[in-house]
Amino acid sequence: AQSVTQLDSHVSVSEGTPVLLRCNYSSSYSPSLFWYVQHPNKGLQLLLKYTSAATLVKGINGFEAEFKKSETSFHLTKPSAHMSDAAEYFCVVSDRSSNTGKLIFGQGTTLQVKP
Amino acid sequence: ETGVTQSPTHLIKTRGQQVTLRCSSQSGHNTVSWYQQALGQGPQFIFQYYREEENGRGNFPPRFSGLQFPNYSSELNVNALELDDSALYLCASSPGQGSLNSPLHFGNGTRLTVT
Numbered sequence: 148a149q150s151v152t153q154l155d156s157h158v159s160v161s162e163g164t165p166v167l168l169r170c171n172y173s174s175s176y177s178p179s180l181f182w183y184v185q186h187p188n189k190g191l192q193l194l195l196k197y198t199s200a201a202t203l204v205k206g207i208n209g210f211e212a213e214f215k216k217s218e219t220s221f222h223l224t225k226p227s228a229h230m231s232d233a234a235e236y237f238c239v240v241s242d243r244s245s246n247t248g249k250l251i252f253g254q255g256t257t258l259q260v261k262p
Numbered sequence: 263e264t265g266v267t268q269s270p271t272h273l274i275k276t277r278g279q280q281v282t283l284r285c286s287s288q289s290g291h292n293t294v295s296w297y298q299q300a301l302g303q304g305p306q307f308i309f310q311y312y313r314e315e316e317n318g319r320g321n322f323p324p325r326f327s328g329l330q331f332p333n334y335s336s337e338l339n340v341n342a343l344e345l346d347d348s349a350l351y352l353c354a355s356s357p358g359q360g361s362l363n364s365p366l367h368f369g370n371g372t373r374l375t376v377t
Contacts, residue, residue: 190266190352190368191305237304247318248356249295250366252304 149174151221151238153253161261166210166225168256170238173219179241180221181250182212186234194236197221208232233260266369268353274375275343283338283372285353293317293358294336295366296328299350311336340374348376 154169180197195206202214238253267286293312297305307320311330325341354366
């Protein structure tokens, strides 16, 4: 079975400081991992995806994530937070046991950015 | 390029009623997936339609059903509504059945409230 656990339900940072959103995964397959962002009253937008090509994945808006197999982690980082980064972030694993490619979402982390 | 559109944006229904939610997939996409996102939770996979056939189903009862039309648009139907069905319903389309090269594109969702 595959799952993801987001270690923080809420993270608060000041504008201009680094962002770290933590995610651990569990997978009996070589995992396909994603980070999605959801702004209020909006759908989900793909930030980045890990497809086993490179352990450090760069995404949109300055975000990146590092796949660490030894730690079963896929933490999301950004060097400098912007006010527009305030949103809900989801760590996601693709269910490779089915042919649907269904996504299994974590519980989400709310990122608050203070001026 | 037109993105994924969902209608209506908001809906209020009474327990026991039936509801139909609609989704137009992104141009060129032949696969539609539906997710339910309860308040404060990550989205959960309901089912997927590929070329007008159900292609996989999550842990949802049969009163959740769907359709996909020849133009690849889709409907989600929920019968005998329960209070716990109150959620944001997200539709996502992709150009394939869910490989890593077929990322999901999400609509903004339909907010269903059951009273």
